[in-house]
Amino acid sequence: MFKGLLYAALLFTLTAHAEPWPEKDWSQGLPLTGPAAKALDDYAFPPRDDTTRKGIRTDALLIIRDGQIIYERYAAPTTANTPHLTWSISKSLMATVLGVAFGENRFKLSDPAARFYPPMKQHPSVTMADLLHWASGLDWQEDYEFAPLKSSVVAMLYTRGRHDMAEFTADTTTVSPPGQAFRYSSGDSNILSATLKGMLGHKAYIDYPWTALFQPLGIRNATWESDADETFVASSYAYLTARDLARVGLLMQRDGRWGDRQLLPKEWVTFNRQPFDHYKPGQDEAVPGGQWWLNREVQGAAKPWPDAPADTFAALGHWGQALYVMPDEHLVIVRYGDDRDGSYRHNELLKRVLAAVQP
């Protein structure tokens, strides 16, 4: 009897120390409580004004520690079942899909994009790595609301470019030599999407995000809209529930491994997390890696998010969408929002999350 109990206790300890992975759904860990959790709540979910649309407007906040949910809250009408628009998080998702293709030896970082996407013959020396660094050198205007007349993004998504977004981008003139300067560009991300189509052929490409990434991770509710040429809009239009996006976060937290399977080569994740050499501090809100954003000190400039660890990296999107990964803290955080002004601060949210998860 006593021996039986001992075995049961041992078994329990062993299971508790095993590495949890989400199966059909996530398992629940010890939920965050106390004043620090309340402070996090207060920051993320202040009273919401849907008329003025001012202030911080979080739609979803989900925190995963060691592969288990420790915090989850939604604001109506978003629920755990809402495939929420991720906007530019889609870029990091396409990079992750490309990582699987990279593991299948379908391309090398030094390959010219034109090898897979002929319209890029106009810019023959732009490589896959240049596009992944948003450093194609193409003259792209990323502004959304403030310069709608000149905005390349608005033209690409809604007017002149919408039939074939990659071609619209490839037809842009050059402003600097490829690989030499960071210039954030939704166009670069859509050319990446078109190169993947070139590697796979149209038929395999249309299923590839699902077969290569979503299904292995157990993601059942993904939508990825494409343009009229049936190229996925890698810059903007992937939709996932918060719980499903967190699966991609966990994959990245664990260096591209899902269970026993190394889905992304470690080398790929290292590339994603390596700062782009020619980035100048202050050019953007965080440091660009390979289609992911990094919290790294570069050229003597402080970390973009001073209260978060230096190994923090993120996928970020318009109007407050974010997937943060902190490998050393074993944390994955999904934050969806509808922020129409600039009041939301990544650093403030991360600071409060870190305070709330302290034992």
Place this chain on the structure above:
Amino acid sequence: MIRRHPFISLLILLLLVLLGWVWHERVNLQAFPDIIAAYTAKEYCSCRYVEGNPADYCLGYVKQYVPTSAFSDNPEKHRVTASGLGRTHSAQWLGQREGCRLLP
């Protein structure tokens, strides 16, 4: 001419600059009025049929400073049409994976 009609000369110069700018930006200016109708149709369609949010929420979600003049949503066909600045655009929901797309 310049000395005798300084104001008219200045006006002509400004007009020439303006015409030059219009010519320079002709492609952008021609496409500009399409933005509001296309944006409203596409993003409403996705809000409603991809994200599955209520209709009144989605109307608020797509609201911009530029007003739309007409709007219709056909729930049976999953087709959304919006007009603004004299242009009309429609978006169609294509399926669970495919989501919405602007019609040509």
